[in-house]
Amino acid sequence: MSFMFKPLAYDDLTAINRPKLSSYVKNAIIVGNQDVAKTIIGSVKPSAKSVILVDGYVGSSFENFVNELQRQIIGQNSKLFDMKDVYLSEKEINELTKSNLPLNYEDDPVLLFGKLFDGKIDNLIDDKKLNDSIKEIQSFKGICIVYGHGATVQPLLNIADKVVYIDISPKSAAIRAREGKFMNIGDKKPRPFNALMRRNYFVDFEVVVHQRKRLVNAGTIDFYVDGNNDDEYMMLPFEALKDMLSTLVQYPFRCKPVYLEGIWGGEYIRKVRNLPMDIAKNIAWIFEFIPMEVSIVVDVNSYNFELPFATFMSYASKKIIGEKADKKFEGYFPVRFNYDDTYHSNGNMSIQVHPRGSFSRENYREKGSQDEAYYVIATGHNAKTYVGFKNNADVKEFIDLTEKSQQDGTEVDYKKYINAEDSIPGKQVMLPGGTIHASGQNQLILELGSLTIGSYTYKIYDYNRKDKDGNTRPIHLNNAKKVLEYDRNADWVKKNIAIEPILLKESDDFKEFIVGDTDLMYYQIRRVELNTNGSYEASKNDQFTVITLVDGEEIEVYSKSNPDFKFCQKYLEIVVIPASITDYVIVNKGYQPAVIHKTYLRPNFENYIL
DSSP states (O other), rough: OOOOOBBBBBTTTEEEEEEOOOHHHHHHESSHHHHHHHHHTHHHHHHHHSEEEEOOTTTTOOOHHHHHHHHHHOOSSSEEGGGGBBOOOOOHHHTTTTTGGGGTTTTOOOOOOOOOOOOOOGGOHHHHHHHHHHHHHHHOOSSSEEESTTTTTHHHTTTSEEEEEEOOOHHOOOHHTTTOOOOOOOOOOOOOHHHHHHHHHIIHHHHHHHHHHHHHHTTSSSEEEEOOOETTEEEOOOOOOOOHHHHHHTTTTTOEEEEEOOOOOOSHHHHHHHOOOOGOEEEEEEEEEEEOOOOEEEETEEEEEEHHHHHHHHHHHHHHOHHHHHHHHSSSOOEEEEEEEEETTOOOOOOOEEHHHHHHHHHHSSSOOOEEEEEEEEOOTTOOOEEEEEOOOOOHHHHHHHHHHHHHHHOOOOOEEEEEEETTTTTTEEOTTTOOOEEEEEEEEEEEOOSSOOOOOOOEOOOBBBOOOOOOOOOOOHHHHHHHTTOOBBBHHHHSSSSSOOOEEOSEEEEEEEOOOOOSSSSSEEEEEOOOOEEEEOOOOOEEEEEEESSSEEEEEEEEOTTEEEEEEEETTTTEEEEEEOEEEEEOOSSOOOOEEEEEOOOTTEEEGO
């Protein structure tokens, strides 16, 4: 999602996975900064030359960590080597990444967008400086600790005795960025938040995530550290981490949601989840399961061990999404899920459009189209979902009016041009790239999206609103006109992307409908209406399924072959049933009927052009 979103500093501790872990994993966890450091230092041979590499995710507090390591070295010489000393100069890195961060104010007035960096952390390192440091490390008699992004590039791995990786959640990284706690790779001072996060999204995150994936796949790490709390690190030996993840992937699982404020934010999720009133005034987005933005928490011997979901995917992508999907989507989870909350809010989401695949690939080096889908969960008075143009609408006139509004602030009668669907719970609208749309005021929407790392939302009209800082919210008409499908009118919408439910199966326990299906998108959506005390069974082959409890109190989902692999799912929680579970059962545990939103890849999805 967009780096402009600022996650709230709130931890939702309801999203904890409790698989039955081995005694090895339970006994292997080390908690506390001193004990973590002692364990690492104690793993190298005393009175010998040793090299410890400490790499980590963006925002990791390297100095805090290695200073504690050094304090635990007794009776030996030690020396710290900071990777900042071997990077290319700030000027050289800026030149290298200039095309990734274009200054195109005409199309991108507040510099939201960019192009994903096509390189590795190695490309940001000065080879001569690195070789000089390696010579110094090899001549030092004692323990050398090399730390920072890129500490695990191959020349350093060649001389390493131990490798430590500090991982933190994307939410922690964003909060630390907002607090000015770290800089972009190679910089001498922190950039303003928006500029820092833009560089992160299109450069720093890319190189660091790919380096982490390489280390995980190669099994190069010795110690894996949960670095989300600088006052209390938690650590697992990498073999124990693999054991834990190998167990977790056999279960249905849930990720930890992230909450974000927005100008049109509502009140539904706050009330359902009893979120504190003081965390934000307008909770607009709930990143319930956006794969590159969320983390996963596992109960390890009563400690909440947290790691980015992307790290879990690096280790177990084939078992999570299946071999075909893993090959097609190159190890990325291909669907994202979040809630858009305008319930009892002060307005609609902006009228917007997203790019199709060819535009995304050419301009952002993304993998494909930014498709979305809206499922209506709850509504208040007069809720609408805006999608497509009205039949016979003068689209050019509408665009001309929005351009004029951008210049002089005049109001646009958007309802004259944009098709409005009545929002009723259970309504599913598919939104392939190029489709004009907006979620209206007074509803809770489950939004799905396709595989994009960033977020490319081209606002066409935003009702002349200002953000909380008093600045007019940006409009992206130039790009919108390049990708907008002008002929997607109300008739086309009803025929292709807002279809009537199609009954597939019916029993005494449930009814199952196809509610979202279009050849323009690679995933399909079903709705399962489960009676009180009812159960539902399904089987799948090399496929994952994502289920959301969109009505009702509680369901239990478990593997039919291995019933101990289960998850108790509450209202509005989103649970992944990994491909490793080939047959599953859902049982209604509440006292009222339940409704389940079910997402999976369409047959022959591998033939879809991203």
